[in-house]
Amino acid sequence: MTLRELHERARKTLDPVVYDYVAGGAGEERVLAANERAFDDYALLPRVLRGSAVRDTAVDLPGAPRTAPVFVAPTAFHRLVHPDGELATARAAAAEGAVLVTGTAATTAVREVVAAAREAAPDPAVWFQLYPHPRGEVTAALVRRAEDAGCTALVLTVDSPVFGRHARDLRNGFTDLPPGYAAENMRDLPGAPPGGLLDIPMSPEAGWAHLAELVRGTALPVLVKGVLHPDDARQAVEHGAAGIIVSNHGGRQSDAVPAAVDCLPALVDAVAGRVPVLLDGGVRRGSDVAVALALGARAVGLGRPVVWGLAAEGEAGVRRVLATLRDEYDHTLALCGGRRNADLTADMVVAKGGAR
Numbered sequence: 001m002t003l004r005e006l007h008e009r010a011r012k013t014l015d016p017v018v019y020d021y022v023a024g025g026a027g028e029e030r031v032l033a034a035n036e037r038a039f040d041d042y043a044l045l046p047r048v049l050r051g052s053a054v055r056d057t058a059v060d061l062p063g064a065p066r067t068a069p070v071f072v073a074p075t076a077f078h079r080l081v082h083p084d085g086e087l088a089t090a091r092a093a094a095a096e097g098a099v100l101v102t103g104t105a106a107t108t109a110v111r112e113v114v115a116a117a118r119e120a121a122p123d124p125a126v127w128f129q130l131y132p133h134p135r136g137e138v139t140a141a142l143v144r145r146a147e148d149a150g151c152t153a154l155v156l157t158v159d160s161p162v163f164g165r166h167a168r169d170l171r172n173g174f175t176d177l178p179p180g181y182a183a184e185n186m187r188d189l190p191g192a193p194p195g196g197l198l199d200i201p202m203s204p205e206a207g208w209a210h211l212a213e214l215v216r217g218t219a220l221p222v223l224v225k226g227v228l229h230p231d232d233a234r235q236a237v238e239h240g241a242a243g244i245i246v247s248n249h250g251g252r253q254s255d256a257v258p259a260a261v262d263c264l265p266a267l268v269d270a271v272a273g274r275v276p277v278l279l280d281g282g283v284r285r286g287s288d289v290a291v292a293l294a295l296g297a298r299a300v301g302l303g304r305p306v307v308w309g310l311a312a313e314g315e316a317g318v319r320r321v322l323a324t325l326r327d328e329y330d331h332t333l334a335l336c337g338g339r340r341n342a343d344l345t346a347d348m349v350v351a352k353g354g355a356r
Ligand SMILES: Cc1cc2nc3c(=O)[nH]c(=O)nc-3n(C[C@H](O)[C@H](O)[C@H](O)COP(=O)(O)O)c2cc1C
Pocket: 021, 022, 023, 035, 073, 074, 075, 076, 103, 105, 129, 157, 225, 247, 248, 249, 250, 251, 252, 280, 281, 282, 283, 301, 302, 303, 304, 305
């Protein structure tokens, strides 16, 4: 089954309101559409007579040595789409050797998520995503939970000073979690009520000091997610980021930003190899992975496709999504005359219709 078919199955399975929450984007969904379309505008110029029957696609990421080049981006509320929720996602990602980013908005506590990943693989990499919180003690408590659970990196999402305006959710009246679901990591935190969508902090006044404080307060590497401007990538590195995730939140925050992959080259330049640059948004095929890696990304994240796999088939569906992308990417690498990711170089990426 292709990713497209899994998406279709998920659409048929899900409550339409939940489907819209996952599928939707901000505003007129221009950025949502642009993320995928941007990949359509790139083509790959293969190199010939230099390939290998054995290819090595593993990458080193912070807190995740020798991992898959495709990771599971943080997406909220997995129990809304499948009763096994984040436990299924964790087992699937671990079994496929992919980093799982769980986070503040998970409907399963991070301790249980890491335990599930460890059932599926001896040394899984689970990262924990959080937003800058106005109260330092809340951030500190979340970080302790992630550390105690065994997470190997933190991800600070910085593209959400305010929550995006999701037209579908506003139309559907979906503005908080239904009864019976909670953001489990938010339970019993100092001064924070448990755990609906409205309790998840967004802090319009967060600054670079928040990042520096987070970095100082943990031994874990901290990646910064949601960077689009090259100067912000430089600032993030200067404030201690161990990695940059180029992302427009899957078109769910500003509806006026460029497609994620179109921002990638400038950020790769700005970071100049000091830390790995990752990307998410619109990745749907192995060739999209190849384009992003050729343009300088160390790895790429999948948001919605993982949720569709989970909704359609639970753990097996998430495994299928990750395995499909891995196989397609490996095949593309072979067709491009590559034996390792570094054999994909920026000169091999051209605009559709010709060399640039
Ligand atoms: C339903 C949903 C929930 C999301 N929740 C979060 C979140 O809690 N934290 C976060 O940093 N990003 C969140 N994102 C953004 C993803 O991490 C990622 O940036 C985006 O989905 C990538 O685009 P793609 O869906 O086209 O693969 C969410 C995305 C979706 C679709």
